[in-house]
Amino acid sequence: MPFNSQTLEEPTFRGEPDWLRDRRRNAFAAYERLPMPSRTDEEWRRTDVTGLDPSTYAKLEHANGYKQEMPGLPAGVIFEPLSVAAVKHRQLVEPLLFSTGHPDRDRFSALHAAFFTGGNFLYVPDGVVIEEPILRQHFSHEGGTTVLPHTVIVAGRGSRFYYLDEYIGEEEEGAGYRSGSAEIFVGEGADVGYVSIQKWGRHAWHLADQRARLEKDSRLRLFNVTLGGRFSKSRVEASLVGPGASAELKGIYFASGKQFFDFHTLQDHQVGNTTSDLLFKGALQDTAKTVYAGLIRIEKGAARSDAYQANRNLVLSDHAKATSIPMLEIDNNDVRCTHGATVGPVDPQSLFYLQSRGIPATTAKRMIVQGFFGEVLERIPFEQARRLVETELEARLG
Amino acid sequence: MADFEIRDLRASVEGKEILKGVTLAINKGEVHAVMGPNGSGKSTLSHTLMGHPGYTVDGGEVVFKGKNVLALQPDERARLGMFLAFQYPVVVPGISMTNFLRTALNAKRGYDGKDKSKQISPKEFRSMLKGELEVLHMDDSFLPRYINDGFSGGEKKRAEILQMAMLKPEIAILDETDSGLDIDSIKFVAEAVNRMRGPELGVLIITHYTRILEFIKPDYVHVLVDGRFVLSGGPEVADRLEKTGYSEWGDVEDKPEEVA
Structure with a gap:
């Protein structure tokens, strides 16, 4: 199954509703139109993708979607493969899918939006609390393939639950193309804990977006764990759109061998009285390289926002290199922002x-x-x- | 031959010669005090003996159990039976005191993660700890805390002595253990050290002031000035310093009775 418009007419996608198939076609058009990111783009300046041609790995895994049983979910909770939810719960899925980030943001986002398969849709109605964490595993089974799961999580007002996305590949399997993206919609007063653990094989290319939108008085605790892949680029972005919203964004990474990890984070305070707290910590050994670039953006009306951002790197070898770039973009004076970065060896x-x-x-x-x-x-x-x-x-x- | 012999030890820091030939023989069962003014080389002596990588040995040897310990890594020296109570105990975030103590004890027993029979049992570990905590008037609330993290000056020093009590060294170097301590803490620390005194332990107390020597009576006192011993003798040397300070050795201002 090559990445072309005929593939979108294959049985895998044929059963999907027209609105979704249209979106896939548009995303594919964007994929064809957009150039590969180059090192003249600020975001890709330290992130080299010249060796990546996704069409090399144009064999989709998980084509039919994989349903994971999750017994004992409270009434009203929807937990379905995204492709199923797109048909059965169109009114919920259609307005939200890819609403946190446009598919034509770059070539890889477009590819993901055109061919994503095997992800899940979770909807937790207003006021529902789920004590047991919802666990979802995504596997790659062989090298040379593409795995593009997409998770959409919708937390109703005052709901509370935990979710884990675990991305698993054989350590030594051949190179492949992997994504593993999530969109999280945290409703008013909701409280969501989300963890992703990326442990694809050591030769994988991984490009993922984790994006969240937080309504009034909601809380998100997001934790990104990055361990796998030859190349891993993650964007972790939280938009605080309601007063009282609070986002805790934490991450750890351990890079060894020749691994390269890139993290771009965004704490986007669109309204005032919002809080974000970010800490990414990584250790590097051998000849591994990492890049962290984080932006705190406080928009004009977002007075009394409180934002914290820190990136700490422990460099365990003379040949490993960590780059850390904290950034602030503040359009309001009545805010508290703290950021810092450290790169150093074992004390x-x-x-x-x-x-x-x-x-x-x-x-x-x-x-x-x-x-x-x-x-x-x-x-x-x-x-x-x-x-x-x-x-x-x-x-x-x- | 003494149990622990420092022979003509010379050492430098960043190219500057600090120890200019120190010779000292310590037997187990003895308590030696090394006293000296600021800049005399006291902390260079303690760090060099334990193998701190920031200090360069320029000559001499330190013989303990038939080995020149200057050729050993700090952890090998410790497992051989040496211990250094730090003047400034290091804060190590993320590692609990319990984990630290247990790993150190297991390392001493030769447990490397494989032969479980060498590992200390949880029961044995707890009972050992309990006894030593009581002597030092410490409660176990500090055990889950990170190493020295947020400890007061007194807590840090007591925690050093607790580690010593757990690891049971044969040669213990106490580096300015009394500095920054209130009188109660000094008493608890001294009581703990005095309990450990005996035929199996040699102690080297490094101090600027005579105060701690009122509580831990030394058998021998050596005065270190400008990287050399200028006077050695019995406890009476400390009494003399108590009165006259280090002024008789030249341009040295500070007096030992000035308490930090």
Whole structure:
């Protein structure tokens, strides 16, 4: 199945409603029209995609969508493959799908919007609380393929729940193209915990957008864990559109070997009395490279906004390189904004201290890295995800 | 031959010569105090003995259990039986005191994550801790906290001595353990050290002031000035310093009785 307009006429997509098929065709037209991002674009200046030609991997996995059973959901909750929800719940899906970010933002977003398959739609009605986290796993089964799941989460007024997207590939499987995007709509007074764990194979190309829209008095705690892929680019964006909204955006990454990770984050305060709190922490070893660029944008009317942004990098090898670019764009004076970035090696004083107690240097370094992550791991919004991430990190830190 | 011998130790920091030939023999069962004014090389001595990478050894040797420890990594020195109580204990975020203590104890027992029989049992660990906490008048609320994170000056120093009590070294170096401590903390720390005194432990107390020596009585006192010992003797040397300060060794202003 190559990436062309005929593929959109294949059975996989033929069963979808016309509105969605039209959108896919438009997105595909954008994909064909748009150039590959080049290093003259500010966003891609440090992010090299010259080696990426998605058509090399033009075999779609998950073409039929995969339904994950989730027993015991309260009445009224909708949890369906996105393609099914597009038919059965058009009035809910159509106005929201890709409303947080236009598919023609760049060539990869357009490709994702044209061919996404296998994602889920979750709708939690007003006032409904789900105690058990909703867990969704996305697999890649072989190299040479494309996997493009898209998650849409709608939290009704005053609802409260947790959601985990886990992206899983075989460590050594061949190169492939992967996305794993989510749109999260947090209704008035709702409280959502969302965690994504990206552990595709070591040769994968991963490009993902996680975007959220927060209404009045709502709270989102989003946690991005990036571990896999040869190349991983994630955009994490929260728009605060109602007063009293609060977004906590946290992330951890551990890059080794030749991995390259790029993070672009946006804390968009569209109205006043809103809060955002961002912390991304990463450790790098071998010849890994990471780029973090974060923007706090406070719009003109957004007085009394409170925004915090920090990126901390622990560089464990002389050949690894972390770049951190914090940015502010503030159109209102009555706000509080703090941001900061650090890039540095393991503190030699800490290392000496642990060694002076008999702890060998390799163990001591591992403890320091775990400690570095430990502070932010505590902010993972629910226990299952926290354990999963701890176990995964422990295995990777060796 | 003494249990722990420092022979003609010379060391520098960033190219500047600080220790200009220090020789000292410590036997287990003895308490030695090294006293000296600011800049005499006291902290260089403690850091060099423990192997801090910021200090360069220019000559001499330190022999302990038949080994020249200057050739060993700091963790190897510790596992051999050396301990340094830091003047400025380091804050290490994200690692709990419990995890730290347990890992250190396991390292000492040769547990490397594989042979579980060498691992300390949770029960044994708890009972060891409980006893030592009582002596130091500490409660267990600090155990889940990150290493030295948010600890008061007194808590940090007590936590150092707690680590010493848990690790049971044979040669312990106490680097300015009394600095920044209130009198109660000094007493608790001294009580804990005095309990550990005995034929299995040699102690080297490094201090500017005589105050801690009122609570931990030294067997020998050595005066360090400009990187060399200028006087060695019994406890009476401390009494003499108490009265006259370091002024007799030249251009040294500060007196030991000035308490920080």
